[in-house]
Amino acid sequence: MSFATVSNLGSLINFKKFHGRTAAAFQSSSGKWRFGVNFNCRESQPCRRRKRLLCKSEVDDFEERTSPHEIAELLECTSWTGAGPGLMDAATKGALQAGKPVGGFKIGKEAGEWTASNFHPYLPTETYLTCRFFSARKHGLVDAAVRNKATDRTAVVALPGGIGTLDEMFEILALIQLERIGSELPVPFIVMNYDSFYKKLLEFLDDCEYSGTVSRGEVASLWKICENNSEALAYLADFYHLSPLD
Template identity: 60%
Template structure:
């Protein structure tokens, strides 16, 4: 039996194997064996024919990406940063929505309120957009901030690896996306009962949705919250996530997920006040009044966004 192997030298090797196969047929108490012998000749390698297709590796340098030691080293740096700054609330959200967007203002106020309520470190991708909003909100509350940056955000490569205003020792510039994911997940895991952590999904695009379903899967598989449960909030500002939630309902109808299986993994909040009240109840904290200076709802954003000072430098 012959088969061909495509080599980097664009030659085909036709290999023929000689193998003896024994087939045994059992009928009652009788056994009959028949030998089937397949023979062939080992033919010399010949030049690839015009009908053959041979795929060659391009001259791409994969040395950096194939080094597990480098990835491991970066993950360890993420863990060291978390150990130093403390676990806390991890925000997932769009890098594209600027300070003029109403969701930026709401995210700023939410992070400010949660940081004060839980007295915990605020974590994010330390990038632009809503990540910038939660960073500034936590700083406004006077609470610690940490982050895991990546080279490309909102479809654009960053001009510099240095954050515009955060201290260098409060964030890590990640080369490997897998290391960044490890950091963002670990920052929200409760190590001891006194830890007050959470995952908060703000409006976002493909990257945010990837993180939302990753966290959901880890909670479902008890990779997060196996010992100490962690709240996961989905901020449904202006019904942003309503169609996604409708898709989950469709999945239940098709039978790809069990009824209530996904919705049990998170808490959907339409307003910042709902989110704060839920976290206060979750951790048995006092009334949330005073932790939220503004709760933007619908059309109120148009008037609020111009009156809230969010330029923290």
């Protein structure tokens, strides 16, 4: 979840597996079908897994610390993003730098922006949908993480972020906890705890366990906390029984 199918969700990015030619049509809040997105992927380069990232905050040294193109390049996947600024944009640009197709669900006015816009500054208009409500973007991006069959490989990854990212993180937690994410197959949820960014949040959840408002071990069973990209990729390789990436 940015939660970059990778992906708010505020800074949500979705790396989705496609073979051959796939079209996606999205319905706007007005009920009108806006567009179909068509991507071509070479069968000789199969997608290892699809991935979702979420985060909204602006991090100046994000590229130096996390190499946003690294994930898209290693996963050989199509990327779906929140099509917004900050880490969403870093992940979008990273996927493009890796030579992978990108689509997105855009909100007219993101947090921290002074003016609203229905258009992305550089993505082709046929590759993204501008949503009026955050719920529409959440629904689309969460649905993209659903595993319809065992060979589908998806993940939700939360990057450092603010209120919108926390909203999305806890929504995903609740959906996984209540088995309402829309998939009978498990979907891995990774939280990127760069520089111990989520230390206080994790301590708060520990306090919740101590006070009895959360069952002991309940939250830990719903997500995986990773300190760096290598740890996250290793976890996904183990989750899907894949050979570790170089």
